[in-house]
Amino acid sequence: MDYLNNIDLDSIKIIDKSEYPTKKAKEDKVTNDIDNLFKELNIHDGAVISFHHHLRNGDYVTNLIMKQVQKLGIKNVTLVASSLFPTNKELIPLLKDGTIKNIVTSYISGELGEAISHGELQGYIVMQSHGGRGRSILNGEIEIDVAFIASPSSDNKGNISGVNGTNSCGTLGYAIADSMMAKKVVAVTDSLVEYPNSPADITEDYVDHILVVDSIGLKSGIVSGTTMITKDPIGLKIAKDTLKVMAASGLLKDGFSFQSGAGGISLAATSFLRDYMIENNLKGSFASGGITGYLTDMLEEGLFDSLFDVQCFDLKAIESLKRNSNHLRMSASQYGNPEVSTVVDNLDIVILGATEIDTNFNVNVMTGSHGMLMGGSGGHQDTAAGSKLSIIVSKLFSSRIPLIKDKVDVITTPGSTVDVLVTERGICVNPLRQDLIELFKAAKLNVVDINELKDYSEKIMGVAKPIEKTDRVIGLSEYRDGRIIDYIYEVK
């Protein structure tokens, strides 16, 4: 628009009638020929290819596309998947033959994670948070060549909706940044619907191609992992004590905001919170994160004004998203990108889990007791940093494995952002939060020093044997702002 600063507009050339635009149909985006599509995409060695995980363990798209990449002999690909699940064990041969060289993800579980821990990835794995993933894609730190978006439904122009279609999976929050920034965007769908497909999570202006396949997966696979309230009496005690912690913090008042995970103890705490809110005539502002039916019930009961949903954890949440206008979609960036204004910064309370926690309150949710990759931050880092009160809930022992250690295997969430640990044998408060210590003691909660709790645990269970690892770094634990907070080593 050079003419805006051009004083002499008479010098600007006006086009001739012969150059006037003509109406012509845009190229058809729809194909069911994967071979032809790949020719057009021209994916090369070393390409960066992304996927989202909203179908969770029911996803077929990542395996389907990556096997096509393998078939074409493309090597050294960087796989940027928002999460990887046990179903992705089919990718293990692609590590061995060099199809996949590097992986960037926020969560990994199952045999693929174990293979990577045993050194089968030729490059590196970078573990990000959900907000960190959104940040790194939107600010150009990660440049995606092709984003393949598993689309529960799409029309022929590429309006993608997560709530319509055979395999509706709800909000598509983790794919938004990919659709905006990838050089090419392919909607992969098994439900081609009439134009316009509404409500669209990703609109046609961001979609280049539509690949129609027999099935993108199984919506029933969304409900993977724990999404039921625990019946374990120890878990229930922890959940009850968590409610006491929330109440004693002074944050449970009209307009408060809340997030909890989908683990059994977190869900029990949410259930107790619901009873507390009804009993005390409290109304919250919003609940956020991965959304479950427990939270959609609370929305419908009027206990929260709205839900911010980045990921549906069960089928009830999908139905709610479809019909309830106060059940709001959000992108991973809106959820937790540290470089912009985000929902997590408006959170009062978050309840999170931990595989391990150390005496400096650093949390590991990435590797298990054998040191192998079996999880990841997801929104852990983001919400811990953004909320006024971050609460870790966990049993002090899991079978014979102690929770509290001198140093966690891999730091996922820095202790500087973790406020409280609730176990069945006491509540530990980060010394950085003297204000909470005083409030909790005034409320006569069982506040104990985390070092004392560790000593008690070791007295009963003994000290855990160190995990046997090699000196080879296989990956990095990245903080949400892009800085590296820990190495991930190969397991012997």
Place this chain on the structure above:
Amino acid sequence: MSYKTLLFMPGNNPGMLQSSDILGADGIIIDLEDAVAITEKDAARILVCEYLNTFDTTQSDIFVRVNPLDTPFFYDDLDAIKTLNITGVVLPKASVESMEALDKYLTENNLDFKVIGLVETALGLEMAMDILSRSKKVIGVLLGAEDLTLDLGAKRTKESEEIAYARSRIIAVSKALQIEAIDTPWTDTDDYEGLKIDTLNAKDLGMTGKALISPRHVDIVNSIFAPSEQEVNHALRVVEGVKAANEKGLGAFSLDGKMVDAPIIKRALNLLKMSGDYKEEYDGLLK
């Protein structure tokens, strides 16, 4: 001590035992009897001893349910627990013979254990007064409705009409002997509404507490047996009234237009004991 809740824990489950003291029950009954298979009796005894010698269990009173006298395990169980720091023993299938045997053993071994008699047979029910009088160490009676209804040939139902007579008889005996009347457990671990109704029925009949087989039942039963704030306030007013009347040399007085006599004072004192508001200075009030 008044036991609103007495929670059964299998004596052969280390995972459950190690958490027994944090579940909020007034007392724990570690079971060496029905919960433990015959082939595991030895192992359970060892585990229970190790657990009680290793863990700090002062948060709850610990009772051990031994095996009945007519089994080969009765004295083995007593020998195993006699050095432990426990509150007492629960005697299953309590009979005159077994109560005397237990009392004799405790006396001979100079053990200051308390005894809760488990009434769970038709004979035991009809002879409850006699059985429970056989030892001064008895502080409570526990109704075992599952075995009792089996013995009676009755169908066990959630409505519990089949044990109405047994409950009332147990309660009458316990009041006569001034011991605690502890109700039979609610066996449907997931039916919380049923538990509430059953517990309220038992409380209204006069039971002072309830045995439990699920830790998830503890809070519900505790809250039902716990005196309400209103009840505690009324009891405190009764006690203050008695003190004032005694100072004035009055034998009787009225509160809110109702005469306060010995049964009302006794009820108020019991309630304050249950709520934890009882003070030593109340000891002499009931003359």
